Amino acid sequence: MKIMIVDDSKAMRMIIVRTLRQAGYGDHTLVEAASGPEAIGKLSKGEDPDVILCDWNMPEMTGLDLLKRVKVEWPKTKLGFVTSESSDKFRSAAAQEGAAFFLCKPFTPEGLKAALSPVLG
Amino acid sequence: MAPPRANTPTPDAIAVLLSGLIGRKLTTKPGKPWIPSTSAPSAIGVFKHDAGDIAAVVVFDVAFAAHASASLVLIPPGVANESARAGKLSESLLENVGEIFNVCAQLFVSNDAPHVTLKSVVVCPPPVPKDLVPLFAKPGARVDFEAAIPGYGGGRIAVLV
Numbered sequence: 001m002k003i004m005i006v007d008d009s010k011a012m013r014m015i016i017v018r019t020l021r022q023a024g025y026g027d028h029t030l031v032e033a034a035s036g037p038e039a040i041g042k043l044s045k046g047e048d049p050d051v052i053l054c055d056w057n058m059p060e061m062t063g064l065d066l067l068k069r070v071k072v073e074w075p076k077t078k079l080g081f082v083t084s085e086s087s088d089k090f091r092s093a094a095a096q097e098g099a100a101f102f103l104c105k106p107f108t109p110e111g112l113k114a115a116l117s118p119v120l121g
Numbered sequence: 122m123a124p125p126r127a128n129t130p131t132p133d134a135i136a137v138l139l140s141g142l143i144g145r146k147l148t149t150k151p152g153k154p155w156i157p158s159t160s161a162p163s164a165i166g167v168f169k170h171d172a173g174d175i176a177a178v179v180v181f182d183v184a185f186a187a188h189a190s191a192s193l194v195l196i197p198p199g200v201a202n203e204s205a206r207a208g209k210l211s212e213s214l215l216e217n218v219g220e221i222f223n224v225c226a227q228l229f230v231s232n233d234a235p236h237v238t239l240k241s242v243v244v245c246p247p248p249v250p251k252d253l254v255p256l257f258a259k260p261g262a263r264v265d266f267e268a269a270i271p272g273y274g275g276g277r278i279a280v281l282v
Contacts, residue, residue, distance in 0.1 A: 009220040011194050015142075057223075057238065086227040087236065105224045106141035 001120055002029040004049035006039045006066065007082070008058045012105070016053060016082060022109035025116065036061030036069075043074055051100060051119050056083035056090065067097050078119050082107065127168065127176040127229035127237050129282045132266040135228060142224050143192045145271045152267040152277050155182075156257050157245035162208040164215065166222030167253065168229060169240040175256060176237045177282045179225050181218065183208050185268060185276030190217035192273045201273055210244065218242065228280070256281050 003025065007013050013032050020030065031047055033039035037060055039052065052070065054063040067079045080101035081094050094102045101115040130138075136147045157163035157180055164186040166179040181189065187204035191197070194217055204210055210218065219242045229237040243250055249257060260281040269275030 009216075009223070011217045011220045014194050084224045084226050085230075087230050088232050089236070104227065106138065108141070 001025075002031060002047070002049040003116075003120075004031040004033060004039060004042070004047065004052045006033045006036065006052055006058070006063070007055040008034055009055070010034070012055070016112075019107065019109050019112050023113040023116070024109075025113075025120075028120075035059070036063070036066040039066060040069060043070070043077070048074075049077055051116065052077060052079040053082045054079055056081055056085045056094075064093060064097060067094070067099060071098055080115060080119065082112075127170075127282050128231055128234050129262040129264065130228035130280060132264055132278075135225075135264070135266075135278065135280065136268060138225065138228060139189065139221070139268070142221060143189060143270060145192060145273075147268045147270055147275075149266050149268045152265040152279075154263060154265045155277060155279060157182075157249055159246045159248075161245075163245045164210060164218045164222075165243045165245060165249070165253070166219075166225060166239055167241045167243065168226060168237045170235045170237060172235075175252065176235070177229050177280065178253060178256060179222055179228075180277075180279040180281070181221075182277040183210060184274060185278055186210055186218045187214055188270050188273040188275060189221055190214040192270050193217045193221060198273045205274065205276070215242065215244065229282070 056063040078100040082103045084105045086104045100119045103115045136149045140147045162183040168177045170176045184205035187201040191201035223239045262282045264280040
């Protein structure tokens with residue numbers, strides 16, 4: 001299984017990797033991207049993650065815009081949000097576009113596992 | 122019409138949020154109001170409503186900023202101690218502080234309050250930017266407390282709305 005982490009914060013990518021390991025996903029292949037365009041670049045070059053963990057607010061491209069693009073061009077890839085946005089407005093928008101999950105920062109290994117289990121099995 | 126006010130978080134809510142992010146349970150105690158200055162170096166997270174007006178600021182004194190930043194990515198406490206002693210944050214420590222502030226945005230959010238996002242992170246010194254002076258001079262509400270991070274150190278936190 002392969003997991004892609006898309007977040008413009010290096011610290012947050014590090015925390016997500018650490019939490020994935022704590023949640024039991026240490027044997028999965030982890031791919032990182034610091035922006036939506038970088039994620040698209042990697043997907044275009046053949047990276048085929050089973051799931052993308054994506055921030056919402058990023059400078060060049062929002063996570064929601066990345067989701068819209070992924071849905072069309074890589075429909076087998078699931079995308080879920082790991083974000084500091086917490087209001088229902090954002091949850092609804094994510095659900096409407098077919099996000100796999102919506103996890104608020106900060107999150108626990110248990111919370112991350114609960115979000116990922118239905119996606120990764 | 123006056124701009125809408127952001128929610129004012131409690132020290133407990135702030136400590137719970139930061140504890141969850143850092144992965145260590147912060148201890149807190151009441152603190153006195155303070156203002157960032159040359160003698161009180163600080164990192165300031167500036168939060169704005171979507172309309173562009175300032176909603177709130179979260180202020181960490183340099184000691185708390187250094188320890189929170191270091192503990193976030195498991196940098197040795199000695200690095201944070203050195204930064205606190207010097208009264209300065211390195212670029213990488215400041216970057217981590219920015220991520221902590223980013224997560225703090227949800228302290229001001231509720232379904233019936235206007236949307237708030239972190240717009241900038243500034244350090245003091247130099248002096249507090251002019252557009253923040255009115256908020257520091259006369260906040261609608263403020264929360265001041267001290268927090269310590271187990272295994273690391275602590276310092277002062279202020280939230281002004």
